Amino acid sequence: MTEQTIEQAVKQGDQVEIEYVGKLEDGTVFDSTDGRGTFEFEAGSNRIIPGMSDAVMGMEVGQEKTVEIPPDQAYGPRNEELVIRIPRERIPQDAKVGDALSDGQQGGQVWYVAEVTPEEGVLDGNHPLAGKTLIFEVRLIGIK
Numbered sequence: 001m002t003e004q005t006i007e008q009a010v011k012q013g014d015q016v017e018i019e020y021v022g023k024l025e026d027g028t029v030f031d032s033t034d035g036r037g038t039f040e041f042e043a044g045s046n047r048i049i050p051g052m053s054d055a056v057m058g059m060e061v062g063q064e065k066t067v068e069i070p071p072d073q074a075y076g077p078r079n080e081e082l083v084i085r086i087p088r089e090r091i092p093q094d095a096k097v098g099d100a101l102s103d104g105q106q107g108g109q110v111w112y113v114a115e116v117t118p119e120e121g122v123l124d125g126n127h128p129l130a131g132k133t134l135i136f137e138v139r140l141i142g143i144k
Contacts, residue, residue, distance in 0.1 A: 008060065008061070008143055009058050009059065009060050010043050010056045010057055010058060010059050010060075010140065010143055011043065011057070011058075012043060012044035012057070013042060013043065013044060014042070014043045014143050014144070015040060015041075015042055015043075015143070015144040016040065016041060016042075016043050016056050016140065016142070016143055016144070017038045017039070017040045017140075017141040017142040017143075017144070018033070018038060018039050018040075018056065018138055018139060018140055018141055019033045019034075019038055019039070019138075019139045019141055020032065020033055020039065020136050020137060020138045020139070021033075021034065021136070021137045022134055022135070022136050023134075023135045023136075023137075024132055024133075024134070024135070025132075025133050025135065030129065030134075038141050038142075041053070043056055043057060044057070049069065049073065049074045049075065049134075050073045050074075051067065051069030051070070051073030051074055051134070052067075052069065052136060052138075054073070055067040055069070055136065055138060056138065056140060059138075059140040060140065061140055061141070061142060061143060062139075062140065063139070063140050064137070064138065064139045064140075065137075065138055066135065066136065066137050066138070067135070067136050067138060068133060068134075068135050069133065069134045069135070069136065070133050071130065071131050071132060071133060074129060074132070074133075074134045075126075075127040075129045075130045075131075075132070076127070076130050076131075077130065077131050078126050078130045078131035079125075079126060079130070082124060082125030082126050083114065083122065083123070083124050083125070083126070084111075084122070084123050084125070085120050085121070085122055085123075086120060086121055086123060087119075087120055087121075088116070088117065088118060088119055088120050088121055090121070091113070091116065091121040091123075095113050095116060095121070096113065096116065097113050097114065097115065097116065098112065098113060099112070099113045100112055100113075101113065101123065109125055110125070111123035111124065111125050112124045112125075112126075112128060
């Protein structure tokens with residue numbers, strides 16, 4: 001009698017384990033699991049960007065693929081109304097460009113420091129990857 005293996009494909013609700021490299025359209029790497037181990041999440045959940053959750057559906061362990069995720073399936077479009085200018089004294093003294101600041105309320109808005117001058121600060125409420133198409137090289141490591 002020969003033993004047959006049944007390949008299992010990812011379906012809604014599966015706990016999956018992946019390795020990935022995330023790049024922008026110009027090839028810039030913005031995130032990667034290299035050197036950090038694997039990334040685990042529930043397929044079909046809203047805990048990660050929808051495009052990544054959708055991308056793993058139907059994959060089998062060991063499978064690799066490259067997916068292009070448009071902004072509306074990633075961090076959304078940029079909203080210029082979320083860019084504000086405030087007096088310099090309202091920003092922490094040690095704040096620098098790229099820092100994330102909270103509005104102090106639980107579940108409140110996160111603001112990214114876009115510019116700091118002696119007179120004012122420019123804060124951006126958009127996620128840094130908003131408006132960008134993301135390209136992921138994904139490898140499915142496991143399904144639990």
